[in-house]
Amino acid sequence: GAVVSQHPSRVICKSGTSVKIECRSLDFQATTMFWYRQFPKQSLMLMATSNEGSKATYEQGVEKDKFLINHASLTLSTLTVTSAHPEDSSFYICSASPGAGQPQHFGDGTRLSIL
């Protein structure tokens, strides 16, 4: 079945560091990918929609200059958390779908801890 790979799975960094997370669709092309964030014991929250070849669409309250998204190819989207601070510590997940009407497949998630 469709597989979405996310890397790295775990990051521990000092405050002020920028962290890049990759999301790859391994056996299908995805013009759209989605990025989410989930804090402990809270619901999954959609952060942004990553669009291949164009700008990402951010949800209300998500700073586009803080969370840089690049979707340069049909199989790769990256999320860069710039100048990360402890409050950015969270579980970041991506998802992609092989096509309209088909289910989203989620990456394994990246657990980010900022010290």
Place this chain on the structure above:
Amino acid sequence: RKEVEQDPGPFNVPEGATVAFNCTYSNSASQSFFWYRQDCRKEPKLLMSVYSSGNEDGRFTAQLNRASQYISLLIRDSKLSDSATYLCVVPPNDYKLSFGAGTTVTVRA
């Protein structure tokens, strides 16, 4: 009104019980519906698609009620391993993803 709403629960049920819960959606044009389960500290995993005629996969039954705009998930003969958060995901035609906040199910011995 939120695009997708779920009863957050939690539903605490004994092993062997049947538990069911719904997910309402606001976009009447929605064509596809999916149930996912998310375990603690893990990513959501696809449980089953929801077909117009309703569908069953082992102990899990999904139903769609277009008139009232909701989908349901029923779990029969609950197992301890069914304890998880169940998310409904509704992808409208314009690719914008909508999903519920999740329904927490805890199955106790």
